[in-house]
Amino acid sequence: MAQFVIGVDIGGTNLVVGAMPTDGSREIGVHTLPTRAALGAEAVVQRIVEMIETTIATVQRETGATRAQFAGVGIGCPGPLDREQGIVIVTPNLGWTDYPLRAHIIERVGLPATLDNDANCATLGEWWLGAAKGGRHVVGITLGTGIGGGLILDGRLFHGASDAAGEIGHTTIEANGRRCGCGNYGCLEAYASGPAIASRAREALAGGEASVLRDLCEGDLAALTAATVYKASAQGDAIASDVVKETARFLGIGVANILNVYNPDVVVLAGGVAKAGDSLFVPLRAEVRRRAFKPAVEACRIVPGSLEGSAGMVGAVAAFLAEHPVA
Incomplete structure (x- = not known):
């Protein structure tokens, strides 16, 4: 039964x-x-x-x-x-x-x-049935309202001493950077989560520059989301494209740190932000290649999740x- x-x-x-x-x-x-x-x-x-x-x-x-x-x-x-x-x-x-x-x-x-x-x-x-299937050392990064992480080491989920392992979104990428919702400063989440991407796009529009972004949100910048930014970037909007490239750089720093510490065979990025496709993943992988040790880069696939929502x-x-x- x-x-x-x-x-x-x-x-x-x-x-x-x-x-x-x-x-x-x-x-x-x-x-x-x-x-x-x-x-x-x-x-x-x-x-x-x-x-x-x-x-x-x-x-x-x-x-x-x-x-x-x-x-x-x-x-x-x-x-x-x-x-x-x-x-x-x-x-x-x-x-x-x-x-x-x-x-x-x-x-x-x-x-x-x-x-x-x-x-x-x-x-x-993603490890059981998705894009990381078959991996033995897997790092998962979830990109959405926040940024989370999960670690599978030697085929087992790693929780750490107090169930706090994998908080990749709260690793520091800028020592005196933006304030994060956790209260700290310079966290990856404060730069590359969905709300952070939208916030950086609004800042870029503060000078009144013309942009497809304004059209997509019908002039209401409060309605602007990360998905809006990626859509505008795909249409060739310069401001949106700069925000996407900057996001890839921030994520690349975070992923390179992970590769140098854990040496995984798969890094899988899941969630809404990861749906951006090549506009995110091509510069992200390039940033990782610039920053991580070559053996770690060569051993690792950096892929979007395949299970969607x-x-x-x-x-x-x-x-x-x-x-x-x-x-």
Whole structure:
């Protein structure tokens, strides 16, 4: 009798929930809704619970499964986290502090649950079924509202001494740089996350220069996003192209540091910003070649994720199965 696991990917912008059979053969009932973090933790959790129940109903309708065939729920959430206790210690992009997320999900859904960092989950997802499949030493970088990271070393997810490993977005690339949401200065996230890209584009437009960017957001610069910047760059807009090249340089510095420390065979970049294609990846790889040791560069593939919006959900399923193996 087939068993299923629910995967939950909690992001600062969107929630993604879906289900998979334990062999990972397909995704079922995957759907996305806005997080609406400003409404507070309880409202977001209630939204997640409703999405889980919707997914369970979809799986039951499509496969004839009973509720007893659901092994549990894997949850990916920005951290830092206390995985063993299932607590979100703090997450700047959601505004949660010391929140017992796993317990709330277990209580309301009535299924076992695991909690892991969202970027760890995205990395696991790409390693299990996506662009990093077959790698042994994998670094995943998630590019979205924030920048997260996950490390798979010798074929095992590495959490570190206090579950804080992989916070690549909070490595420093400018000693006295921009202030980050974490309170520090010069973090990679403050330069290359989606909101940071949009903010740098707005700054570049402050002098009133003509730009396709203004047309794409209909003159409302508050509506400008990273996706807008990449679209304008693809149309040849000079300001947008400069912002993209600068973003590639910042990311290249971060990735080169990773190569020199961990010597991975795959670096996979997932999330909205990673969808920019060659306009981002060509200069990014060039920057890495300039900065990282040649043997590390030659051993590593730097690739965009292939699971699009479901990497975190798929990885949350994988994280659950790692803690609760199903025969």
